[in-house]
Amino acid sequence: MTGVEEARGELVAALGEENVLSDPLALRLYARDASMVEGGCALVALPRNLNEVTACVRIAADRGLPVVPRGAGTGLAGGATPIGDALVVVTSKMTKILEVRPEDRLAWVEPGVANLDLANHLRPYGFTFAPDPSSQQTSSIGGNVNTNAGGPHCLAYGVTANHVLALDVVMPDGTVERLGSEGPEAPGYDLRGVVVGSEGTLGVVAAVCVRLTPIAPEVRTMLMDFETIEDCAHTVSDIIASGVVPAAVEMMDRGIVVAAENFAHAGYPTDAAAILIVEVDGLPAAVEEQGRAVEEAGRRNNVRTIRVAADEDERALIWKGRKNAFGAVAQIAPHYHLHDCVVPRTKLVQVLAGVYEIARRHDLVVTNVFHAGDGNLHPLFSFDRRVPGTLARVLEAADEVVRLCVDAGGILSGEHGIGLEKRDFMPLVFTADDLAAQACVRGAFDPERRMNPQKVLPDGARCGDFAMARGTSMEESLEQMPDGAWI
Amino acid sequence: MTIEVLHPYEKGEVVQLLRAASRDGRRILAVGGRQHMDRGETCEMDAELWTRQLDGLVSYEPAEMVAVVGAGMRVGELQRILAGGGQEWPVDAPAEATVGGVIAAGASSPRRMRVGTVRDTVLEVELATGDGRLVKGGARTVKQSTGYSLPRLATGSLGTLGVIVQAALKVRPLPKSHRTLIAQGDGLSLSGRMLDVVPLPAAVLATPSAAEVRLEGWTGEVEEQTEIARSVAPDLEVEDDVPFPSIAPWDAMPIVTEAAVPPSRLPSLVAASGDAWGALLGVGVAWIGLPEEGDALEVLRRKASELGGIAPVIRGEGGLGYPVPAPEVHRRLKQAFDPAGILAPGRLGSGS
Numbered sequence: 001m002t003g004v005e006e007a008r009g010e011l012v013a014a015l016g017e018e019n020v021l022s023d024p025l026a027l028r029l030y031a032r033d034a035s036m037v038e039g040g041c042a043l044v045a046l047p048r049n050l051n052e053v054t055a056c057v058r059i060a061a062d063r064g065l066p067v068v069p070r071g072a073g074t075g076l077a078g079g080a081t082p083i084g085d086a087l088v089v090v091t092s093k094m095t096k097i098l099e100v101r102p103e104d105r106l107a108w109v110e111p112g113v114a115n116l117d118l119a120n121h122l123r124p125y126g127f128t129f130a131p132d133p134s135s136q137q138t139s140s141i142g143g144n145v146n147t148n149a150g151g152p153h154c155l156a157y158g159v160t161a162n163h164v165l166a167l168d169v170v171m172p173d174g175t176v177e178r179l180g181s182e183g184p185e186a187p188g189y190d191l192r193g194v195v196v197g198s199e200g201t202l203g204v205v206a207a208v209c210v211r212l213t214p215i216a217p218e219v220r221t222m223l224m225d226f227e228t229i230e231d232c233a234h235t236v237s238d239i240i241a242s243g244v245v246p247a248a249v250e251m252m253d254r255g256i257v258v259a260a261e262n263f264a265h266a267g268y269p270t271d272a273a274a275i276l277i278v279e280v281d282g283l284p285a286a287v288e289e290q291g292r293a294v295e296e297a298g299r300r301n302n303v304r305t306i307r308v309a310a311d312e313d314e315r316a317l318i319w320k321g322r323k324n325a326f327g328a329v330a331q332i333a334p335h336y337h338l339h340d341c342v343v344p345r346t347k348l349v350q351v352l353a354g355v356y357e358i359a360r361r362h363d364l365v366v367t368n369v370f371h372a373g374d375g376n377l378h379p380l381f382s383f384d385r386r387v388p389g390t391l392a393r394v395l396e397a398a399d400e401v402v403r404l405c406v407d408a409g410g411i412l413s414g415e416h417g418i419g420l421e422k423r424d425f426m427p428l429v430f431t432a433d434d435l436a437a438q439a440c441v442r443g444a445f446d447p448e449r450r451m452n453p454q455k456v457l458p459d460g461a462r463c464g465d466f467a468m469a470r471g472t473s474m475e476e477s478l479e480q481m482p483d484g485a486w487i
Numbered sequence: 488m489t490i491e492v493l494h495p496y497e498k499g500e501v502v503q504l505l506r507a508a509s510r511d512g513r514r515i516l517a518v519g520g521r522q523h524m525d526r527g528e529t530c531e532m533d534a535e536l537w538t539r540q541l542d543g544l545v546s547y548e549p550a551e552m553v554a555v556v557g558a559g560m561r562v563g564e565l566q567r568i569l570a571g572g573g574q575e576w577p578v579d580a581p582a583e584a585t586v587g588g589v590i591a592a593g594a595s596s597p598r599r600m601r602v603g604t605v606r607d608t609v610l611e612v613e614l615a616t617g618d619g620r621l622v623k624g625g626a627r628t629v630k631q632s633t634g635y636s637l638p639r640l641a642t643g644s645l646g647t648l649g650v651i652v653q654a655a656l657k658v659r660p661l662p663k664s665h666r667t668l669i670a671q672g673d674g675l676s677l678s679g680r681m682l683d684v685v686p687l688p689a690a691v692l693a694t695p696s697a698a699e700v701r702l703e704g705w706t707g708e709v710e711e712q713t714e715i716a717r718s719v720a721p722d723l724e725v726e727d728d729v730p731f732p733s734i735a736p737w738d739a740m741p742i743v744t745e746a747a748v749p750p751s752r753l754p755s756l757v758a759a760s761g762d763a764w765g766a767l768l769g770v771g772v773a774w775i776g777l778p779e780e781g782d783a784l785e786v787l788r789r790k791a792s793e794l795g796g797i798a799p800v801i802r803g804e805g806g807l808g809y810p811v812p813a814p815e816v817h818r819r820l821k822q823a824f825d826p827a828g829i830l831a832p833g834r835l836g837s838g839s
Contacts, residue, residue, distance in 0.1 A: 161639065177812050177813045179812055181797070188836060191813060243661075244660070283712065290705075342626070342630055346548060417632045429626070435634075437616070438634050438635040440823035441823075444819035447819070463823055
């Protein structure tokens with residue numbers, strides 16, 4: 001074994017006893033994120049500032065321990081699930097908003113700041129941080145950066161990568177680099193852009209400079225309901241085809257509408273086959289024009305009713321059901337498994353039909369709540385893993401869903417990341433040369449592959465080594481989890 | 488020494504040419520529409536590789552808001568195709584520029600406050616690496632969290648990691664209306680007030696003697712904002728459907744830099760920079776025209792650096808003039824993508 005005990009002593013000296021955990025319960029708690037994959041770790045550190053993060057990474061480097069950066073642990077792909085004798089570096093004590101500079105349209109924040117706390121903090125300045133993942137009450141900015149998080153409003157405003165100006169990154173050797181710039185352009189390759197979405201495999205993000213987005217002067221939130229899934233999905237492509245890019249276009253099918261309504265009492269029509277939440281924003285004239293185009297697209301596709309939120313309270317209520325949908329599915333069954341594929345918007349009808357067919361064939365309950373405007377699906381299988389054989393069926397079905405999406409021209413993940421769960425699907429969308437190039441990017445930052453090892457790229461993806469493992473099925477790949485991780 | 492010209496007709500040929508060049512140690516500069524040739528440090532080369540024949544339209548579906556094109560397609564041709572679908576690629580490069588050239592140069596639109604940067608629009612790239620591998624990164628979907636982002640790595644890399652042969656671009660609806668408002672007077676002070684009151688401009692440009700506000704979008708919102716702008720300058724000149732910017736005093740100078748600083752520091756930057764400049768308020772970009780003689784560039788760079796920014800030259804001589812962060816990472820990336828070091832060696836600074 002490596003120097004876990006020595007590392008523990010050094011960490012305690014650097015961070016204090018209360019910020020280093022190694023008791024069995026703590027190690028168990030930090031052995032997984034919100035995905036289904038469980039691993040294990042040797043030590044957990046809770047640094048309180050950049051210097052302490054640096055100390056953690058240096059000590060791990062000296063003692064040869066892998067480092068697994070972790071934010072709020074809401075990740076759904078196993079990106080923060082540690083393996084083996086890893087040191088988990090948790091940013092949950094780094095929750096300071098360091099400075100807000102509206103005159104420069106930027107703010108510096110520590111990585112543990114919750115997404116919604118940042119948005120609330122910026123509101124009095126007339127600005128917001130545009131990415132708003134459904135997990136925004138708990139998920140952290142550092143986690144958002146590492147997954148290139150999206151959320152409903154990235155349809156018009158773009159993903160996290162578009163809203164990060166600079167990062168202070170603790171590199172694998174413990175040095176600190178500022179990547180990107182407070183100004184609009186930075187020297188050299190866009191390493192800031194590469195770290196965004198890198199799932200903690202390139203370094204530990206210790207401070208984030210975010211771009212501030214002005215809050216739109218006016219917002220209109222519409223709830224539309226349909227008698228068929230097809231009408232609902234066609235409305236989405238008709239809206240886009242009409243030259244309107246709403247701030248958000250979210251779709252929920254009946255199963256999820258019923259569950260969310262029970263929880264949120266948002267007045268969702270529970271007898272509809274599917275609903276759309278469409279939000280348009282901007283200046284009053286733009287809101288009027290876009291609102292009209294959205295309503296017309298709905299009417300062309302037999303919309304039943306269109307409810308326009310009368311005030312901020314009603315708007316919040318409509319969103320409450322949507323944003324808490326993943327919690328609400330606990331009413332259906334105790335466990336859920338979901339994928340995060342993105343497909344071309346024009347293929348939504350076809351892919352959704354395929355998803356329902358897969359669920360029917362495997363005798364599973366599937367519900368869909370997703371970012372329809374982006375084509376970003378979240379088919380969610382609800383199940384009880386204590387029932388023998390159920391998990392295997394869920395994994396088989398999930399495997400088929402991924403292949404269905406890829407065949408339709410889609411990609412594995414829109415905003416959750418690849419982590420451990422989806423890494424063995426990577427050869428479905430990338431060639432051996434493509435993956436080798438990605439491995440080179442990784443290796444340029446972390447030649448020893450000590451930062452969050454075994455994530456994102458499948459085994460065999462090496463810089464300069466084009467002999468690749470072939471793609472395996474979801475079930476096989478989960479059975480073939482790296483030693484020390486299981487489902 | 489004569490510079491050889493290579494003009495491949497398809498991407499397989501690019502791969503072959505680069506393999507041979509790597510083997511023979513011949514240094515290659517990838518060239519599109521020759522619009523960004525002055526960007527980057529001076530680099531020695533033995534041959535130019537022209538991408539202009541790689542100009543095919545691979546796919547374009549307006550309802551997807553994604554266009555996939557060969558890197559050699561001219562921007563003018565692309566915009567003509569997209570206009571057929573009521574859309575645009577939001578860069579304002581010259582019509583003769585190529586898609587690959589704009590991406591490699593990272594040349595963003597002056598309307599970036601509203602339309603974003605060029606890197607925000609590059610969804611997928613296909614690169615021929617220096618050692619002749621064809622690698623694709625990203626995806627043809629508008630959002631993606633699937634592996635490391637080669638599109639962001641390639642954008643602005645000035646042809647030092649690979650030759651961009653194809654790209655998938657995020658496009659957007661053409662605005663229904665474009666309008667430029669010009670207010671004569673103290674450009675910085677007028678522009679500052681415009682930025683404070685006009686809610687969603689595409690650009691607010693300060694020049695020494697005028698403020699120029701670019702509006703675009705639905706006709707009604709352009710009207711609303713015009714009225715708001717009149718509260719700052721009652722005698723506005725209003726021009727519809729004219730190119731932006733309409734005045735470019737920096738253009739007359741032999742050297743043009745595209746400085747980038749945190750937005751509030753623009754006034755300090757341009758204050759000591761002569762009278763051939765334009766500054767994009769709220770963005771932090773300033774084009775500053777300089778004479779060739781004297782130490783004006785050096786002085787400007789020192790100032791930009793004090794203000795937390797950079798001042799690379801985009802036309803004329805002078806190069807980038809800054810060190811890169813994480814030089815070891817730069818060096819390893821170059822080594823991995825271009826092991827023989829044949830692609831525009833040093834153009835993005837030492838290590839590239």
